[in-house]
């Protein structure tokens with residue numbers, strides 16, 4: 001059974017970063033196990049399967065689920081073992097490498113590649129009245145399943161890429177979408193900014209969410225315009241808050257990994273602060289990091305190659 005043997009590499013996470021790391025591990029003929037708590041594909045399959053991706057080389061337009069499908073197919077052909085539906089809880093350093101511990105089983109490897117995407121972060125909260133009370137009842141932090149917005153009046157909060165991506169992803173199925181940002185302009189890619197400005201999404205700059213109201217579920221919010229200092233009520237069914245991520249320091253510290261505000265610190269070879277553990281994709285932080293599919297894949301290849309060199313060196317030493 002997959003997972004019962006000692007692997008060269010265990011990859012945690014089967015998004016684009018982890019899947020690509022797997023491809024490059026197999027190019028080096030390393031025995032490779034990939035563990036994911038969900039289905040493979042990462043955010044492409046779990047969050048935005050039906051969204052078109054237009055910035056991945058070789059496709060001018062491809063549905064996320066199809067892009068994920070091609071990468072998954074490629075990994076399966078290369079002989080990567082997969083364990084799905086298990087969450088990695090701990091990584092222990094042992095004499096011959098690492099024990100990767102899930103709730104059910106302990107898997108062994110000489111090196112580990114972490115590719116858990118946003119799995120080790122918590123969404124930043126606004127701290128406004130009603131936010132906690134209505135979480136799960138019309139308030140979502142992070143990226144909702146696109147269908148959640150069907151026929152709803154949606155308020156997107158935040159001016160970064162994630163918030164604009166959500167607004168763009170739901171605009172055609174939602175009843176109406178309002179996007180608010182506390183500053184005077186978005187901090188996002190020009191492509192997203194332009195798409196928002198050319199769409200039916202209603203944009204309100206200089207605007208803060210002050211209060212979320214409702215009964216069983218959210219039905220209204222109170223907004224505050226920082227320029228004219230006026231309050232406004234808006235009827236909404238769904239509030240989607242994307243104002244950044246806060247690393248789950250406890251978990252990462254328990255794993256003994258050095259972090260900064262943006263994620264796990266890695267060097268140009270995707271080495272973490274723990275020898276033999278490499279990381280790639282949305283969870284890593286380095287100057288110039290982009291949270292994109294193509295960067296996740298690129299970093300996956302570097303992490304795999306670095307892990308290969310690490311194992312080679314260990315083998316020579318031992």
Ligand SMILES: Cc1cc2nc3c(=O)[nH]c(=O)nc-3n(C[C@H](O)[C@H](O)[C@H](O)COP(=O)(O)OP(=O)(O)OC[C@H]3O[C@@H](n4cnc5c(N)ncnc54)[C@H](O)[C@@H]3O)c2cc1C
Nearest residue numbers: 013015016017037042043088116117119281282291292293
């Ligand atoms: C709405 C939206 C639209 C986007 N559109 C684009 C786009 O058009 N183009 C683009 O380039 N980028 C886009 N992105 C960004 C892109 O999806 C991410 O940069 C990319 O998915 C990061 O890949 P990853 O492999 O690092 O992480 P993920 O895709 O998040 O994959 C991480 C995997 O790790 C697993 N995992 C997490 N924790 C554990 C654990 N403890 N144990 C086991 N498994 C675990 C998760 O289940 C997941 O499958 C978009 C993002 C969003 C949210």
